Amino acid sequence: MSASRRNLRIGVDVGGTNTDAVILDLTPGSSQPVLSTHKTPTTPDITSGIQSAIHHTLLKAGIEKTQIQAVAIGTTSFVNSLIERDASKLERVGVIRLAGPYGKLAPPFISFPYELRHVLEGPTFFAEGGLQVDGSEITEVDPLEIRGICAEIKRQGIKAIVVSGCYSPIDHDIRQEEFVREIIRAELPDVKVCISKEVANIDLVQRENATILNAALLGFAKTTVAGFIESTRALNLTCPLFLTSNDGTLMTCELAAKFPIKTFSSGPTNSMRGANFLANLGEGGPRKETALVMDVGGTTTEIGVLLPSGFPRQAATYHELCGVPLNFSMPHVHSMGLGGGSRVRKDASGKTTIGPDSLGYRLQEQSRVFGGDILTTTDIVVAAGQATSIGDAQLVKHLEAEDISAAQNRIKQMIEAAVDSMKTSTQDVPVYLVGGGAILVPDELRGVSKVHRFPFYDAANAVGAACAQISGVVDTFEDTSSSPVSAVQKAVEQRAIAKAVAAGADPLSTVVVESECIPIASGEWKGDATTSDDAVFHENGVSAFQWDTKTAVKPIPASNEGRQISTKDVEYTAEELVAYKPDVRSGEWYLSELDSEWIATGCYILGTGGGGNPNGEFLALRELLRKGATCRVIDLKTLGEDKCVMYGGGIGSPEVAAERLMNNDPADAIKALLEYMKLDNLGALSALEIGGGNGMVNMIAGASANLNVPILDGDFMGRAYPTGWQTTVNVYAKDDRGSSQLPSSLASGDGTTVIITTAKHYKDIDKILRACCMEMGTAADAAARPLTKSECTEAMIRNTVSQSWRLGRAVALANKQAQIGNVGNILVDALGGPKAARVLFVGKIFSVGRRLYKGHSYGEIEIHALAGDESEEDDPSQPKQKFEGIMKIDGETKIVAGVPDLISVLDAQNGTALGTPEYKYGLRVLVLGITAAPQWTSTPRGLELGALPAFGYDVPYVPLGEYVEPRSVIEEYNTVV
Structure with missing residues (x-):
């Protein structure tokens, strides 16, 4: 094969500290897939750092620029502007919600932090429109209403607009959001418009939130992407330029400028995709296995699940970014405060602690192996003889062997706990290590079949960018009443494939890599792509929609007109919460x-x-x-x-x-x-x-x-x-x-x-x-x-109501006072003491299942007690509770508690409740039992309606304890006026 036909790609990862570049040879059968790598400091203007990194990789590889077929960049620029609340990079956003009479009690921006609302919130409007779950219209869109809204938006000078419609992701025929977008474009041609169905998934508030964040970044994204393009042109690279997205696939510059939000999690995704690529270079070829990818940096360690498809497992439906609840596609990543710069200390009791604070970029100035006086995890591994090439080992030779061992054991415990929380079963899984801090990770870990360190692991993010593919994603509700679910699912998968091909994927290699709630199809880029989705709604330059453009309209006031948004979110201290009186x-x-x-x-x-x-x-x-x-x-x-x-x-x-x-x-x-x-x-x-x-x-x-x-x-x-x-x-x-x-x-x-x-x-x-x-x-x-x-x-x-208030107050105080390890006892006290309630079990979820019993669907979770080295130290002043064995909820072993007594499963990491959809393997939980009120337990009819026999179990009620009436907040805090 001639050199001109080699499939050479450049991948770039723009991090907060360093910019990495790599050149890959993706030609089938290539004997040397990784040709060169280079790391350079990230520059304030970003583009010069990119140019430097690419320039040096080309020099190292001895490759002519004309041989490069594509450049792919992974960047955190967009998400960082939100994290920093940088008003110079963000625009105020107007929102038009299509939902008929619904949603007015939960207006746009309702779940945003005040600080971000102050920067982003523009005029908001409630308009006719929206769909029911069956696809029928709640009400029809009123074009004159939309035109009146446009008049107000123009009056306020807003340049970014979001259109969010109830159930818009399933709106394939009426296309309400698209209709409104066309009206806005006709009325306000210089305004940028985002429709929610193109950004995120089912759940109106979270989808709308994601679309708002996306719209706020459109101006900055356009400028930034233009800078990326200029950085490659300055190097005389004429090949196409892509950005990497949250799901590990490529986005054209046009799409990245239109959907900057889809780059937010490209960093951890690229590390997983890069780890998969590097793993496949080893003996035996493609591994096709589920593995955990552990990216260890200077401050944090991020762990993600790499599926046999080579793509990351997606996060749960809901998650937060910058305090904003979202539901768009992101990889499931667990982050913890462990990195090469994490500080090592001993607390008052002599226990060794790690982090979560870190020296970060100051590691080479302040850590002991570099002549500083602060003990870090890097000092520990150097002192243990595991990283002799870093710093000066003589500077840590005085560390006590006992202290080194204690720190290493704590690091190992933290990693093993994090690994277990990401697993979905008890089966041992392999771990692929990436990142410069991977020296911290021991070769043997409980629950891990093998720890892998592949060549070029420190450039995995750039490798992941270089090997990314083109994708198509479909999120929808479909009618399965007249067709089997399998047939409907296959049809949706074909739509995802078609979408990927339209975006430039090779139709011969494009396959479905994930088909659950979010079908994703990917394939190798074949060198061209269609334009954006907007094209399907136009024919010969004429809009597919028709409406009254002549009737005069007046500006329609915004629903939030005159609303003053605070510039600061209220943060209570523990002392303030203790002193608070209703x-x-x-x-x-x-x-x-x-x-x-x-x-x-x-x-x-x-x-x-x-x-x-x-x-x-x-x-x-x-x-x-x-x-x-x-x-x-x-x-x-x-x-x-x-x-x-x-x-x-x-x-x-x-x-x-x-x-x-x-x-x-x-x-x-x-x-x-x-x-x-x-x-x-x-x-x-x-x-x-x-x-x-x-x-x-x-x-x-x-x-x-x-x-x-x-x-x-x-x-x-x-x-x-x-x-x-x-x-x-x-x-x-x-x-x-x-x-x-x-x-x-x-x-x-x-x-x-x-x-x-x-x-x-x-x-x-x-x-x-x-x-x-x-x-x-x-x-x-x-x-x-x-x-x-x-x-x-x-x-x-x-x-x-008082009882709920006291429980919520107890959880808040436990978090603020660093008493989460004792939250069970705190909640028991809030409920009236050990007669009224008790902690039934503490452990980790081992399995989650569902079954049919007497015509009803029942859920069951199995919780296993934590091993001694898995549990955190409790407050030594509090009585220590130890649990052994297994607890089943809705199982059929020995009954510890049953309805009408309350059995609540709480997240042991923060004390908040878990709903049944949130149960997952490895989650640390606390099971709280609460004695039911006498209205249920004192009469045969109460037990008939509310006890286990009402659910099909022929089991008599045995009280958990004695009922204690909740203390009235009104009586305790009442003042006479």
């Missing part, structure tokens, strides 16, 4: 943002894995409070004797609720029922269930901006149960026909209301409501018959 005046508790945050944390704990994450309700309530609304909580005894109490909550799929957000009036179902019954004596609202999101939904309905009635400090489950009939109201019902619940109402949020007046059995009420809910888009709000004060006195589980 605002309770004359028996009324006025919730603050901090109160509502703690209540949300506690509600999720009391949800015992179900009930849904209450974060959405917390954000909506916080937004109301920030706008000046109030939310009051009162004790039942202060309610007037002539007043009634309404209770209820959301019903349906949490997945749908994540797209079709709460409408502007969360009290629709309550109002409809009060009107039907002709009642005007509403005195308070109550949660149906304190566990999960429904523990907070009526706080929003009762706020002064809505019904303006207080919330009772209590609920009718004391937890979360899966059905509407598992309530303490039904425990005390006088019959089985649902008279204690009927009439009940169900509201869709867009104008449809259903009232149920009679039923032959209380279980039928739940069935009918859920059937109606399906026709309402699989999410609705329900309300049950108002209760009298005497009925509440009998059935209500008292002070559960």
Whole structure:
């Protein structure tokens, strides 16, 4: 084969400290795939550093520039501008949300930190449009409305706009977002427009967040990408230039300038792709195995999972960046504070600690082997004789062998714990080491079959950039009612392949490398690519959409007009949290943002894995409070004797609720029922269930901006149960026909209301409501018959809002006071002491499974006790708890605790609750047991409805402990005004 036909690629990794470059020969059968590498300091202008690195690799390899077929660059420039809140590189963003009547309680930017909102938040608008989960329109887009919005955007001088529509990722036919984009382009031709379906996946808030971040970077991305292009032109390289993306594939400069957010995680992805390439150069050829890639730098170690496909395992659906919840494709990476510059110390008890602080780039000035006086992990490995070429070993020869061994053991424990947290099974896996700090890693690790150090491992990121491929990603909801799932999945995979080929992949080599929630197809770049997706919506330069362009419009005010955004986020110290007192005046508790945050944390704990994450309700309530609304909580005894109490909550799929957000009036179902019954004596609202999101939904309905009635400090489950009939109201019902619940109402949020007046059995009420809910888009709000004060006195589980607050406060304090190792005991104290609750188990999740039993789907997790060297040291002043063996939740071994007692699984790393979708192998967890209220346990009917027999288990109830009524926040902190 002639030299001119060799497939030579240059890969560049632009890091915060160094810029690495490599030249690869990707010609099939090449005897020397890695031709040269070079490392140079990253320059402030970035481009000159890139030029220097490429120039030296070309010199080392003796390659003519004309032989290079492509250059691929991995960069952290875009994500760093967000991390630094650099207003010179970020633009204010206007947002148009298409969702009809929905979503106004969770406006755009709601989950952004204040500091970032202050930099990015532009005018926001709620417009007609949006889809239901079945693909039908909530409402049609109104072109005149969009034109009026454009007039306001023009008036404000906004240059970047986001269009986000409810369920837009499944909108293949109507194309609402595309329609609105065309209108904006016609009205505002100099404005940059991002539509959410092109950026991220299902879940409106997270998708919208990602699109906002992307839009804010468009101006800077255009300039930066132009600089990258100029850096290669200055070297007289005429080959195509690519950037690498989050999923380990190539993006054209056009796409990178359009979607800078898709480069955010290219660093760890490139290290994994590079490790895979280097591994395949060894004996035996391609390995096709699942491996962990460990990238050890100066400050942190990042571990990712490399799949047999050669691509990284993707992260969980939701994650955060710069404090912003997101859901776009990113690799699953575990980071820990261990690197070559990590400081080594001894604490007061003599225990050796590592990091998390590091000398970073100051390593060669301040560490002992370089003449400094600070002990680091690099000093330890040099002193142990494992890195004799680094620094001066004589400077650390005085270190005690015992201290060296203790530090090495701690490093090993940290690495083994991190490895175990990334594994998905107990099987040993290989580890591929990359990064300059790989000298820290011992050759033998528990749970690891072999530790590999491949040649050129310190340039793996640049290698990963050079060998990246072209991709196509499809995220969608598909109808499987008329076709087998396998056939639908194959059709979607073909769409992903077609998308990759359209982007420039070779159709002969393009295959599907991942097909789960996010199908990804990749193939070798063949040398050309189509233009952007916009082209499919135009024919002969004429828009495929038609609308009224002549009718005059006036600017439509933004929904956030006049809103003042703080420049600083509130950060509480541990002392401030201890001193904090809730605002309770004359028996009324006025919730603050901090109160509502703690209540949300506690509600999720009391949800015992179900009930849904209450974060959405917390954000909506916080937004109301920030706008000046109030939310009051009162004790039942202060309610007037002539007043009634309404209770209820959301019903349906949490997945749908994540797209079709709460409408502007969360009290629709309550109002409809009060009107039907002709009642005007509403005195308070109550949660149906304190566990999960429904523990907070009526706080929003009762706020002064809505019904303006207080919330009772209590609920009718004391937890979360899966059905509407598992309530303490039904425990005390006088019959089985649902008279204690009927009439009940169900509201869709867009104008449809259903009232149920009679039923032959209380279980039928739940069935009918859920059937109606399906026709309402699989999410609705329900309300049950108002209760009298005497009925509440009998059935209500008292002070559960207070209980949630105390749990949330305990978790917050444990984190702030570095007491997470003792969080179990702290939570037990918050719940009333060891009679009321106890830590049932501490360990790591060993397996997660699901099974069918008597017509129901049951989940099961198996938790194994931690080995002695896996557990962290607890506070020595606290009693030490040791656990051995195995615990199963929903298993059939010895019963330790069962419903109606509460069993909550918490993340042992931060004390917060875990919902069932978040259970995964290797996660350190704490299992907390809480004794149920007597409304469930003191009568045969309570046990019939709420104990194990209600779930198909013929097992009698054995109390976990003694119930202790939660202490009332109102009574403790009340001040008379």
